[in-house]
Amino acid sequence: MLLNFLVGLATGVLSGFGIGGGSLLILWLTGVAGVPQFRAGGLNLLYFICCAPTALLSHIKNKLVEWRAVLWCTAAGVPTSVLAAVLASWVDTDWLRRGFGVLLLYIGLRELFCKKPKTGDAPS
Known part of the structure:
Protein backbone atom coordinates (compact mmCIF):
# COMPACT_ATOMS: atom_id res chain seq x y z
CA MET A 1 0.00 0.00 0.00
CA GLU A 66 1.20 29.99 -25.29
CA TRP A 67 -2.47 30.94 -25.53
CA ARG A 68 -2.58 30.90 -29.32
CA ALA A 69 -1.33 27.30 -29.28
CA VAL A 70 -3.95 26.46 -26.64
CA LEU A 71 -6.71 27.69 -28.96
CA TRP A 72 -5.40 25.74 -31.96
CA CYS A 73 -4.84 22.56 -29.95
CA THR A 74 -8.31 22.79 -28.41
CA ALA A 75 -9.96 23.41 -31.78
CA ALA A 76 -8.18 20.40 -33.29
CA GLY A 77 -8.18 18.18 -30.21
CA VAL A 78 -11.86 18.15 -29.29
CA PRO A 79 -13.24 16.86 -32.61
CA THR A 80 -10.28 14.51 -33.07
CA SER A 81 -10.85 13.02 -29.60
CA VAL A 82 -14.52 12.41 -30.33
CA LEU A 83 -13.66 10.74 -33.66
CA ALA A 84 -10.93 8.62 -32.04
CA ALA A 85 -13.33 7.51 -29.28
CA VAL A 86 -15.89 6.40 -31.86
CA LEU A 87 -13.24 4.55 -33.87
CA ALA A 88 -11.80 2.94 -30.72
CA SER A 89 -15.22 1.52 -29.86
CA TRP A 90 -15.06 -0.51 -33.11
CA VAL A 91 -11.53 -1.87 -32.54
CA ASP A 92 -10.71 -4.97 -30.50
CA THR A 93 -9.22 -3.98 -27.13
CA ASP A 94 -6.22 -6.28 -27.67
CA TRP A 95 -5.23 -4.20 -30.70
CA LEU A 96 -5.72 -0.98 -28.75
CA ARG A 97 -3.59 -2.32 -25.90
CA ARG A 98 -0.83 -3.37 -28.29
CA GLY A 99 -0.96 -0.06 -30.15
CA PHE A 100 -0.72 1.85 -26.89
CA GLY A 101 2.27 -0.27 -25.85
CA VAL A 102 4.02 0.42 -29.15
CA LEU A 103 3.30 4.15 -28.77
CA LEU A 104 4.78 4.17 -25.25
CA LEU A 105 7.88 2.32 -26.45
CA TYR A 106 8.32 4.75 -29.34
CA ILE A 107 7.98 7.77 -27.06
CA GLY A 108 10.37 6.29 -24.51
CA LEU A 109 13.01 5.43 -27.12
CA ARG A 110 12.68 8.83 -28.73
CA GLU A 111 13.15 10.54 -25.38
CA LEU A 112 16.22 8.44 -24.65
CA PHE A 113 17.97 8.61 -28.00
CA CYS A 114 16.86 11.71 -29.93
CA LYS A 115 18.96 14.81 -29.67
CA LYS A 116 17.26 17.75 -28.01
CA PRO A 117 17.32 21.07 -29.89
CA LYS A 118 19.39 23.79 -28.31
CA THR A 119 17.56 26.72 -26.74
CA GLY A 120 16.45 29.07 -29.48
CA ASP A 121 16.69 26.45 -32.24
CA ALA A 122 13.57 25.39 -34.08
CA PRO A 123 12.50 21.81 -33.28
CA SER A 124 13.00 19.33 -36.10
Whole structure:
Protein backbone atom coordinates (compact mmCIF):
# COMPACT_ATOMS: atom_id res chain seq x y z
CA MET A 1 0.00 0.00 0.00
CA LEU A 2 2.79 2.43 0.89
CA LEU A 3 4.63 1.55 -2.33
CA ASN A 4 1.51 2.35 -4.38
CA PHE A 5 1.24 5.70 -2.60
CA LEU A 6 4.90 6.50 -3.30
CA VAL A 7 4.54 5.55 -6.97
CA GLY A 8 1.43 7.76 -7.21
CA LEU A 9 3.30 10.62 -5.56
CA ALA A 10 6.31 10.26 -7.85
CA THR A 11 4.22 10.07 -11.02
CA GLY A 12 2.25 13.11 -9.83
CA VAL A 13 5.43 15.12 -9.50
CA LEU A 14 6.58 13.94 -12.93
CA SER A 15 3.19 14.89 -14.39
CA GLY A 16 3.58 18.39 -12.96
CA PHE A 17 6.88 18.72 -14.80
CA GLY A 18 5.25 17.54 -18.03
CA ILE A 19 7.24 14.31 -18.18
CA GLY A 20 4.33 11.93 -18.66
CA GLY A 21 3.68 10.62 -15.19
CA GLY A 22 0.20 9.47 -16.25
CA SER A 23 1.69 7.02 -18.73
CA LEU A 24 3.99 5.72 -16.03
CA LEU A 25 1.04 5.38 -13.67
CA ILE A 26 -0.88 3.28 -16.21
CA LEU A 27 2.17 1.05 -16.68
CA TRP A 28 2.45 0.61 -12.91
CA LEU A 29 -1.25 -0.08 -12.43
CA THR A 30 -1.54 -2.63 -15.24
CA GLY A 31 1.91 -4.23 -15.12
CA VAL A 32 2.63 -4.35 -11.40
CA ALA A 33 -0.57 -3.72 -9.45
CA GLY A 34 -2.70 -5.98 -11.71
CA VAL A 35 -5.41 -3.38 -12.37
CA PRO A 36 -7.40 -4.06 -15.58
CA GLN A 37 -6.60 -1.70 -18.48
CA PHE A 38 -10.02 -0.02 -18.55
CA ARG A 39 -9.98 0.71 -14.81
CA ALA A 40 -6.35 1.92 -14.99
CA GLY A 41 -7.35 4.38 -17.73
CA GLY A 42 -10.21 5.69 -15.59
CA LEU A 43 -7.96 6.05 -12.56
CA ASN A 44 -5.43 7.88 -14.71
CA LEU A 45 -8.11 10.35 -15.83
CA LEU A 46 -9.16 11.01 -12.22
CA TYR A 47 -5.51 11.39 -11.30
CA PHE A 48 -4.99 13.86 -14.13
CA ILE A 49 -7.98 15.94 -13.02
CA CYS A 50 -6.29 16.33 -9.62
CA CYS A 51 -2.75 17.06 -10.91
CA ALA A 52 -3.44 19.21 -13.97
CA PRO A 53 -4.94 22.34 -12.36
CA THR A 54 -1.95 22.85 -10.07
CA ALA A 55 0.52 22.40 -12.92
CA LEU A 56 -1.51 24.72 -15.18
CA LEU A 57 -1.64 27.47 -12.56
CA SER A 58 2.11 27.21 -12.10
CA HIS A 59 2.71 27.40 -15.86
CA ILE A 60 0.37 30.40 -16.21
CA LYS A 61 2.10 32.15 -13.29
CA ASN A 62 5.49 31.61 -14.93
CA LYS A 63 4.14 32.80 -18.32
CA LEU A 64 4.84 29.44 -19.95
CA VAL A 65 1.43 29.05 -21.62
CA GLU A 66 1.20 29.99 -25.29
CA TRP A 67 -2.47 30.94 -25.53
CA ARG A 68 -2.58 30.90 -29.32
CA ALA A 69 -1.33 27.30 -29.28
CA VAL A 70 -3.95 26.46 -26.64
CA LEU A 71 -6.71 27.69 -28.96
CA TRP A 72 -5.40 25.74 -31.96
CA CYS A 73 -4.84 22.56 -29.95
CA THR A 74 -8.31 22.79 -28.41
CA ALA A 75 -9.96 23.41 -31.78
CA ALA A 76 -8.18 20.40 -33.29
CA GLY A 77 -8.18 18.18 -30.21
CA VAL A 78 -11.86 18.15 -29.29
CA PRO A 79 -13.24 16.86 -32.61
CA THR A 80 -10.28 14.51 -33.07
CA SER A 81 -10.85 13.02 -29.60
CA VAL A 82 -14.52 12.41 -30.33
CA LEU A 83 -13.66 10.74 -33.66
CA ALA A 84 -10.93 8.62 -32.04
CA ALA A 85 -13.33 7.51 -29.28
CA VAL A 86 -15.89 6.40 -31.86
CA LEU A 87 -13.24 4.55 -33.87
CA ALA A 88 -11.80 2.94 -30.72
CA SER A 89 -15.22 1.52 -29.86
CA TRP A 90 -15.06 -0.51 -33.11
CA VAL A 91 -11.53 -1.87 -32.54
CA ASP A 92 -10.71 -4.97 -30.50
CA THR A 93 -9.22 -3.98 -27.13
CA ASP A 94 -6.22 -6.28 -27.67
CA TRP A 95 -5.23 -4.20 -30.70
CA LEU A 96 -5.72 -0.98 -28.75
CA ARG A 97 -3.59 -2.32 -25.90
CA ARG A 98 -0.83 -3.37 -28.29
CA GLY A 99 -0.96 -0.06 -30.15
CA PHE A 100 -0.72 1.85 -26.89
CA GLY A 101 2.27 -0.27 -25.85
CA VAL A 102 4.02 0.42 -29.15
CA LEU A 103 3.30 4.15 -28.77
CA LEU A 104 4.78 4.17 -25.25
CA LEU A 105 7.88 2.32 -26.45
CA TYR A 106 8.32 4.75 -29.34
CA ILE A 107 7.98 7.77 -27.06
CA GLY A 108 10.37 6.29 -24.51
CA LEU A 109 13.01 5.43 -27.12
CA ARG A 110 12.68 8.83 -28.73
CA GLU A 111 13.15 10.54 -25.38
CA LEU A 112 16.22 8.44 -24.65
CA PHE A 113 17.97 8.61 -28.00
CA CYS A 114 16.86 11.71 -29.93
CA LYS A 115 18.96 14.81 -29.67
CA LYS A 116 17.26 17.75 -28.01
CA PRO A 117 17.32 21.07 -29.89
CA LYS A 118 19.39 23.79 -28.31
CA THR A 119 17.56 26.72 -26.74
CA GLY A 120 16.45 29.07 -29.48
CA ASP A 121 16.69 26.45 -32.24
CA ALA A 122 13.57 25.39 -34.08
CA PRO A 123 12.50 21.81 -33.28
CA SER A 124 13.00 19.33 -36.10
